[in-house]
Amino acid sequence: MSNVPSPLAEPSAPSFSPLYQQIKVLILRLLQAGEWKPGEPIPSESDLAARFGVSQGTMRKAIDELAAENLVVRRQGKGTFVATHAEHHMQYRFLKLVPDDGDVTAEGPAVRTIIECRRLRASADVARALTLRTGDTVVQVRRVLAYGGVPTILEDLWLPGNAFKGLTAERLEEWHGAMYALFETEFGVRMVRATERLRAVLPDAQQASLLAVDTSTPLLSVERVAFTYHDTPMELRRGLYRTDTHHYHNELG
Amino acid sequence: MSNVPSPLAEPSAPSFSPLYQQIKVLILRLLQAGEWKPGEPIPSESDLAARFGVSQGTMRKAIDELAAENLVVRRQGKGTFVATHAEHHMQYRFLKLVPDDGDVTAEGPAVRTIIECRRLRASADVARALTLRTGDTVVQVRRVLAYGGVPTILEDLWLPGNAFKGLTAERLEEWHGAMYALFETEFGVRMVRATERLRAVLPDAQQASLLAVDTSTPLLSVERVAFTYHDTPMELRRGLYRTDTHHYHNELG
DNA sequence: TAGTGGTCTAGACCACATA
DNA sequence: ATGTGGTCTAGACCACTAC
Structure with missing residues (x-):
């Protein structure tokens, strides 16, 4: 078989990108369109390969990239699943604040107000x-999020009103799980990536009060923008972290 | 060809890992041993495949992983090169402090004292x-590192005495380039990975003076441990960052 | 036993860089 | 023209999971 033209190139628009990347974009669209829901399996590599008219190896490379971006999760012997924030080890994957006493596998915050x-x-x-x-x-x-009774994180977040109709304080209080899991379950919005800007700041009186510190206690300011598919920003979050018993952990590759 | 036993399994020790990972470890050892120096090309995929007695596809997968870990850099048409901090866009890859006015492609600090x-x-x-x-x-x-005349970073760092015999203030002052580039060129120590712990703190009098701020200015404390091959820690670095005109930028996948 | 992803191979051709 | 990495294919077998 000759290769790049492929069954999916548009008739006139030149496509100049590898087959597996074109396939990847198509699958991305299906993910975004909700063809398969978070936590559900997507079809097997061979099914998808047949469906798109490519070899299994090419399909594999497309899925590999999606897996590398945390959009899907491969599980040997079982299948490939749409990634979700609801899974245990994914619950707080955007939260980098950890207790000073090791425990990288720590749980999320115990109390949320x-x-x-x-x-x-x-x-x-x-x-x-x-x-x-x-x-x-x-x-x-x-x-406010508290660890062991100590208020540690104060955060304000803003969401597009259109996509989050019906989000209320009650809804949030009933929910026992990560907020991002609620977003995907109840509002169909999956956050796939985020950027953060960190600074050291002093709190104002109200912030200090909510975190039970005084206004001379330096706090870590974390401004996050979270994105859903196709780099669409869907959340702005401004957090103030106490770093007396916790620290922000980062891995540099 | 049958597969896993392979030409490189030790006689008695069971190896139970995919061929490409075994190959990867072997190449890692060669890198560490200095078989190829930073910036130099390693042999082509087909050469290495022949040398280790595996197919080119298997060799490719091994190198792919090394490339994903920033240990080597692939360049189409030219070859695969041992990664180095000396290259322009790698100069400051562990430094996440960037000016508030965008410019992600910014240069490193202008003045180092x-x-x-x-x-x-x-x-x-x-x-x-x-x-x-x-x-x-x-x-x-x-x-102290300064941007545009403003002292912005104060850092203390500690290195194992054995590996860094002959490192002096003069040597550091003469060097125009990233410190990690000096380390690999002059001392044969390549930092490949690092972890950081961030906190918001207040400086003591001496620190404040060196950064030209007062002791009530909150600063970002960044404690870094940098590792060379095989997860060997080779540097502890404690930085204090001013975050009034800069911020710590982080990408969350 | 059947189905899934994971590994390995062998060979073809493409895109890019260099001489 | 040659050599490099990049893509694509087809097919074999392995390892894990579920029934």
Whole structure:
């Protein structure tokens, strides 16, 4: 078989990218469209290869890349599954704050207190981060996370109002699990990637009070933008972390 | 050809790992032994495949993993090269502090001032981080990095005395390039991976003075352990970053 | 036993770099 | 023109999981 033209190239538009990458994009679209839900298996490599008219090796390379980006999870003997934040070891994969006493496999925060959850109009900077227009509706949530009774994280987060209709404080309080798991289960929004900007700051009086520290205690400021498929930003989150008993852990490759 | 037993399994020790991983380990040893120097090309895939008695596809998979770990760099049409910190875009790959005004492709710090460089006996915590014994000789370096005339980073670093004989303040001052590039060129020590612990702290009087801030300015504390091949720790570095005009940038996959 | 992903091979051709 | 890595294929067998 000759190769690149392939059964899926558009008639006129030149495609100039390897077959497996074209396939990968097609699968990405299916994932985004909800063809398979988080946690569910996708068809086997040979099924997909047949469906797209490529060899199993090519299909494998496409899926390998999706697995490398944490979009799917391969399990030998069982199949390939759509990744989900609901799985145990994925629960807090974006949370890099860990207790100083080792325990990298630690659990997430024990107590979560919702301070507020309301719909409002996006300020300029929130709108910019979410690629909305200033004044568009967003949902703002403020909460405190505590470890062993000690309030440790204060975070504010903003979500596009359209995608998160019906998100309320009650809904958040009932939910026992990671917030990102709630987002994918209840709102069909899967966060696949994020960027963070870290700074050292001093809290204002209200922030200090919520974290039970004084205003001269330096805190780690973590501003995160989380993205769903195709690099679409779906959450802006501003966290203040106490780093007296915990630290932010990072691996440099 | 039958497969796993392979031409390289030891006679009695069971090996139970895929051929390509065994090959990978062998190549790793050659890299560590200095068979090919940083920046130099390693033999072509087909040469290596012949040398180890495996197919080119298996060789490719072994090299793919080494490339994924930044130990080698593939360049189409040219060959595969031993990774080096000396290359332009690798100069500061462990430095995540970037100016607030975008410019992710920014240069490294413009001015570096060596405050001190001396040999001394390792304290308990330094020894632990470097897997030495308390009292073993280490080299300590303290320096300040400035961006646009503004002192922004104060860092102390400790290196095993044995591996870094002859490292002096003069040597560091003459060197125009990343410190890790000096380490590999002059001392044959290649840092391939690192972990960092971040905290928000207040500086003491001396630290504040060196960074031209007052002692109530919160700073980002970054404690890094850098590893060479086979997860051997070779550097402990404690940095204090000013985050008024810069921030620590992190990507979460 | 059957189905899945994981490994390994052998060979063809493409894209890129260099001489 | 030659040599490199990059892509694609086809087919074999292994390891794990489930029934």
